Amino acid sequence: MRNRTIIIALMGLLLLSGLCIGDLHAMPPAQKITTPNGAALILSEEHSLPFVTLKLLVEAGSSKDPPGEGGLSCLTARALLLGTQKMTATQIDEEVDSLGIVLDASPGRDFIVLNLRVLKKDLDKGIRLLFEVLLEPTFPEDEIRREIAKTMAEIQAEEDDPGSVGEKAFRKALFNDSPYGHPVEGTRESLTGITRDSVQRFYSTHYFPGNAIIAVTGDIGIDEVRTKLLPYIDTWQARSAQQVPYKASYEKGPKTITVDRQITQANIIMGHEGISRDNPDYYALSVMNYILGSGMFSSRLMKEIRDKRGLAYSVGSLFEAGKHPGSFQVILQTKNTSAREAISLAVKEIERIRSEPVSGKELDEAKKYLIGSFPLKLDDQAKLAGFLMQVEYYGLGLDYPKKYPVLIGSVTAEDVLRVAKKYLHPENIITVIVGNIKAVDKGSR
Structure with a gap:
């Protein structure tokens, strides 16, 4: 627990200073493309190593969870990797292993992130797989139930971590029923009421290009972005965002x-x-x-x-x-x-x-x-x-x-x-x- 608290303290420094740059030359030049369907793409080339890293943000974090369905955002992000129109969850895992790539989802409060890291020689395959899980998920019922059970087990295990217990109690006390008030992964009670239909509805509501930012770094140039990446983004169907006002109430002490x-x-x-x-x-x-x-x-x-x-x-x-x-x-x-x-x-x-x-x-x-x-x-x-x-x-x-x-x-x-x-x-x-x-x-x- 001591290490966890030190990490949290350092995280605080990153939260307030992590987006900082002491010297313009510390970062390679970056350029931005806005696609016709509304996605923002930022590229920074760096060719010293034969790797490409891509992070795809969707503004669909846990603050968007409907009332009573805490954990839906997290479950939806993880469920992207549980099966597509062409591949089962097992086949996706096997493809990731065979290519030696990193492909995962990181849930958060404001947004989720799909992460891809791939060798330059496998870039085409990596991009194809990323956009297959993003654009063609099937959310298989059995896989959804297994993921919920797995998350519930993780939540139960966190009961033995006093730091996690304290953080959840503090957040609930401060934010009350506000969108930031529940754990990103939800609770055992909220997860019980989530169904495959819930996941499909959340995906349909929040996953669209106008809600997305794609950041690409590494051994890739702008011409390759245009020929290898933009065609996939262009197939992503545009839609208008549903404007839901953020309603928050903060409790005060002592x-x-x-x-x-x-x-x-x-x-x-x-x-x-x-x-x-x-x-x-x-x-x-x-x-x-x-x-x-x-x-x-x-x-x-x-x-x-x-x-x-x-x-x-x-x-x-x-x-x-x-x-x-x-x-x-x-x-x-x-x-x-x-x-x-x-x-x-x-x-x-x-x-x-x-x-x-x-x-x-x-x-x-x-x-x-x-x-x-x-x-x-x-x-x-x-x-x-x-x-x-x-x-x-x-x-x-x-x-x-x-x-x-x-x-x-x-x-x-x-x-x-x-x-x-x-x-x-x-x-x-x-x-x-x-x-x-x-x-x-x-x-x-």
Whole structure:
């Protein structure tokens, strides 16, 4: 669990700084094509290795799940690989293995992604297989039922993971019945009511080219894109999107939720409503959050709670910044008997960054890291394709490499204080504690 929390803290840094570029030359030039049926295609050529990576985003994430059918988006994405008009699930698996390619689906809250990685010599076969599963799925009833059973087993296994238990409890408490409130994979209760017809209906509603972004990187040029890839995209039938307004309600604290588990350490998530990716204060918040908690060993939370007090195994903070406002979170692990003290210290650090300017040293270190760490985030084709995909999805523009270092570099200590006061609300914090609650309560006396 310690490693999981560290990963989550790092994820927070990526969520607020993962779309960053410190140097224009860190990324090969990219170009965009908009197809007649509405799909957006972004290409970045890089010919040093004989591989091609393709990521195909469809805005059909779990936030689109109908009420009572949590997990439908995730199931639909996975079901694309369970059979087509020409191939069974077994035949698809055999084809993937024989070609030595990567072909899978990654569900998410705002969108799903189909991932393809293929050797240049097998590019035609890889593209054909990708678009066969995308455009010709049959959603076999027996395979759907097996996938649901498999997902239910995974959900049951997560009950033994205190971090997962805490994250689900926090999300349910904060987002309530809002689209971001349920797990991407759904729950055992919601999955029970999902049928093949549900999957077919969700696919028909959300899978169309105007809802898609295709990012391609690696050993492929624009002429090959036009001859090998665009013909498949052109066969994808266009349709108009159904405009469904995003309805959200966010609960406010103070509130503490305890989940009793006979474990030796408490897993704690505390936070409140966050921001969306298009928030103009995104960059100042990136700097502020780095100083507060996402900067790992240089962060205030780490220095105060772990280094100075020795109370936490790991601690960090993050902002989820998606299409719609996500959450602000502080995540930490400590001994059960230290839980209340660690929570109190975290709140004090939140209050401190809201009440006094950060030092010049903290500000400089944060900005240097956020600007300078970009090459590590784009050091392979998959990362670059993911970056291009999100740049297009969030409307950042292909000139984002030029803009990012300027936007981060212009953040001042006054900006950090301003956004901390505006977006951090210690009085509204919802706290979830997963641990031996008897020991937690004993430690607070």
